Amino acid sequence: MPRTTPRTHHRMPRRLLRQTCQVIRERDFKLIADQVVDLSATGALVMPADPILTGERVILSFQLPNSLHWVDTEALVTRILHGRRPGEYTRGVALELDGLSGLNRFMLERALKHMLPAPPRYRPGRRENPNLLAALVGSANG
Numbered sequence: 500m501p502r503t504t505p506r507t508h509h510r511m512p513r514r515l516l517r518q519t520c521q522v523i524r525e526r527d528f529k530l531i532a533d534q535v536v537d538l539s540a541t542g543a544l545v546m547p548a549d550p551i552l553t554g555e556r557v558i559l560s561f562q563l564p565n566s567l568h569w570v571d572t573e574a575l576v577t578r579i580l581h582g583r584r585p586g587e588y589t590r591g592v593a594l595e596l597d598g599l600s601g602l603n604r605f606m607l608e609r610a611l612k613h614m615l616p617a618p619p620r621y622r623p624g625r626r627e628n629p630n631l632l633a634a635l636v637g638s639a640n641g
Contacts, residue, residue: 512539512611512616513538513539513542513617514537514538514539514615514617515614515616515617516535516536516537516614517534517535517536518534518535518538518561518562518564519533519535519562520533520543520545520559520560520561521533521559521560521561522545522548522557522558522592522594523557524551524556525556525557525573529549530549531545531551531557531592532546532548532549532591533545533547534546534547538607538611538614540604540607540608540611542574542577543559543574543593543596544580544593544594545559545591545592545594546589546590546591546592547589547590547591548579548589550590551576551579551592552576553576553578554576555575556573556574556575556576557573557594558571558572558573558574559573559574559594559596560572563607563610565613566606566610568606570599570603570607572598572600572603573596573598574594574595574598575594576594577593577594577595578592579591579592579593580593
């Protein structure tokens with residue numbers, strides 16, 4: 500019986516990238532976005548983006564950084580960023596890469612190893628408490 504790799508809940512690390520690309524919607528071949536903002540071996544964030552629905556299929560084409568190799572793959576729209584949250588300035592689309600061939604996946608993973616990690620996104624809530632650090636340090640000294 501062949502062994503399968505278990506799916507894990509951990510995401511692949513995102514890498515910071517500003518690279519031109521083409522994101523084409525499959526149903527009408529309309530250009531949706533033209534810049535990759537961050538990239539991982541399993542997904543990409545592209546901006547600015549024209550309106551599109553979650554779950555739509557697209558074709559993503561981009562050149563690997565520091566390489567002449569182009570990646571053409573199918574992708575699924577998994578999230579729409581509307582540009583209303585802090586740190587977002589334009590509409591964006593999160594894509595899950597589907598049809599990556601073995602060679603393209605290998606080349607992409609190899610290129611990503613030499614890139615800077617993407618900074619963490621702004622998350623409201625528990626990090627906004629200005630008294631949290633004082634309370635934690637105060638309880639340790641008390």
